[in-house]
Amino acid sequence: MLQKGLFPETLPPCFSTVDLKRALRGIVPEVRAKELHKRPTDYVRYNGTKHDGSRRFFGSPNPISYFYVADFVSKNWRTFDERFTASPFSVSRPREGQDTDDRPVIIPSLSELTTEASKKIGYSPFILKTDIAQFFPSIYTHSISWSAHGIERAKKDTEVSSKDLPFNRLDFLVRNCQLAETRGVLVGPDAFRLVSEFxxxxIDGELFDAVGAEIVGAARHVDDYYLGLQSETAAIVVLSKLRELLQRYNLNINDSKTKILSGLEPLNDLWAQELRQESRNLNGYNVYVTDTVDDIVLFINKALDLSATFKTDSPVKIALRTLDQIRLYRKDEWSVVEPYLQRIIFHHPHCIDYAALLVVKRVALNKKIDSEGWxxxxxxxxxxxxxxxxxxxxxxLLWLLLCCRLDIPDELVTALIASPNAHIRSLVVAGFADGRIARKPKLSLGGKLPSTDQNWLLNLQARSVGFSKASFGGSMSAEFEHLANRNVVLIDIQDHLDKVQKGSVHAISRTRYGYDRQDDDYYDFGDDDGIAF
Known part of the structure; x- marks a missing residue:
């Protein structure tokens, strides 16, 4: 989980912690000995996009702090898995990823919810559709122990090292990843997805025990609920109980998204069903349609029109995934579609990642792109x-420039390193170290590199590639010195290019970037050298 599940999946694929396992060898016992030390660390914030134009913050936690969380989950995996299996409603049960997957834990996509929900609600004449408001940011870390051991027990015994209440320790470890904050958990790292699902x-079990007799069938995907009921009255009763249970954990119903529907209403937007059908046709699943350039352009234009009509970038993302499925980057028709991609990134920021992945795939295949235009x-x-x-x-966009070796003038580099964000600045440092930025950026990091603040990624990257020779300071300094001295790789631009150079590899990963989801509401356990990731 530390190797593939630390960075949010919404970051470019060059951000990777696969090398941490190697780099940590030799100090794991020392690190574990400090597990219960109060060493709260900050995380790198990531202001991300959503399909509807709003924003969401993700976070990249300090790797040492996150090590402890991943280690706890690994050691207690049976408890987690038993809880997931026991849920009467969940269709977002995590499963272990394969070695070929980009994430260590896989959660079924939201687009699978409607199919599973339809099966689970059965004959229900009425459906209560609702979700938890601001789920991840609202989770109270103490509620981790409340959920595992019961609220009353957990409130009586709050000792971090309690032998009777082991999840008190997880509460503490999670807080150490976010400057000791008890309100909310980070969005992005896989361990926190497991905590939220736990x-x-x-709560699924508690709701079933309380009002299960009223529920014909139900499906929950992370924080989205479809509850099948006999009557509108039963829907109100169940909603009231769910609201009460959530409030006990300091969570709330999202009233703006709560509806009681007829059992005949489609659970999935009709436009999404129709567009996916046309995507399958374009893929050649329907013998009546061939993927001529006119068909492709028509499909793109329809997606753009739907996006404008329904005020969401989701149709455009479906279109870009379809271009990957038909492997447009290998065809001559690319030159006709490329200007659409260039215009799309101006008006659909949530689609910039998919557009960049398609362009980089074409470059990896040694195919021509409009370098001047891009x-x-x-x-x-x-x-x-x-x-x-x-x-x-x-x-x-910076990743796109670096992968394609497009010109990055000094004035643009100056603007990039002026950003306070460590994801941006560390990628600039990696670009220079990799020979993709001509001159060394004028980035002053000081005589002492903090190991616990929000610049941990920048500082560790700078030391590992020789950009800075300063020593580390702070409570994680010993661990960071060890990692830097072993030249830990956290950003690898060339690795993705090498992988997608293979013709059989798709541009857009099937296990990250929100693949095949309607929107974005929503993660190998091994023991080499005693490291469980």
Whole structure:
């Protein structure tokens, strides 16, 4: 979980902690000995996009702090798995990823919810549709222990090292990843997805015990509920009980998304069903349709029209995934579609990642792209999004420039390193170290590199590649010195290019970047050298 599950999946694939396992060898016993030391650390914030134009913050936790959380989950995996299996409603049960997957834990996509929900609600004449408001940011870390051991027991025994209440320790370890804050858990790292599912699955059981007789069938995907009921009255009763249970854990119903529906109403938007059908046709699943350039352009234009009509970037993401499925980057028709991609990134920021992945795939295949057009478009957009502090757009666009070896002038580098965000600045450092940025950026890091603040990634990257020779300070300094001295790799630009150079590998991963989800509401356990990741 530490190797593939630390960075949010919404970051470009160059951000990787696979090398941490190697780099930590030799100090794991020392690290574990400090597990209960009060060493709260900050995390790197990541201002991301959502399909509807709103924003969501993700976080990249300090690797040593996160090690403890991942280690706890690994050691207690049976408890987690039993809770997940026991849930009467969950269709988001995590499963272990395969070695070929990009994430260590896989949660079924939201688009699978409607199919599973339809099966589970059965003959229900009425459906209560609701979700938990601001789920991850609202989780009270003490409720981790409440959920595992019961609220009354957990409130009586709050000792971090309690032998009777082992999840008190997890509460403490989670808080250490976020400057000791008790309100909310980070969005992005896989361990925190498991923690949130653990709490939600526990509430499922409590709800079933309380009002299960009223429920015909139900499905929950992370924080989204579809509850099948006999009557509208039963829906109100169940909603009231769910609201009460959530409040006990300091969580709340999202009233703006709560509806009582007829059992005949479609659970999935009709536009999404129709567009996915057309995507399958374009893939050649329907013998009546071939993927001529006119068909492709028509499909893109329909997706753009749907996006404008329903005020969501989701149709455009479906279209870009379809371009990956038909492997447009290998075809001559690319030159016709490429200008659409260049225009899309101006108006659909939530789609910048998919567009970048498609372009980089074509470059990895040694195919021609409109270098001049992409350079001009990306330079303009980087400066625009830097002004708004939009990390997602800036990081992905910078990654595109670096992978394609497009021109990055000094003035653009100066603007990038002026950003306070460590994801952006560390990627600049990696670009220079990799020979993709001509001159060394004028980035002063000081005579002592903090190991526990929000710049941990920048400082560790700078030391590991020789950009800075300063020593580390702070409570994690010993661990960070060890990692830097072993030249830990946290950003590897070339690795993705090497992987997607293979013709059989898709541009867009099937296990990250929100693949095949309607929207974005929502993660190998081994023991080599005693490290469980």
């Amino acid at each position: 709490i939600a699955a526990g 350079t001009a478009a990306v330079h303009h957009l980087v400066l625009r999004h830097l002004a708004f502090n939009h990390h997602h757009e800036v990081v992905w």
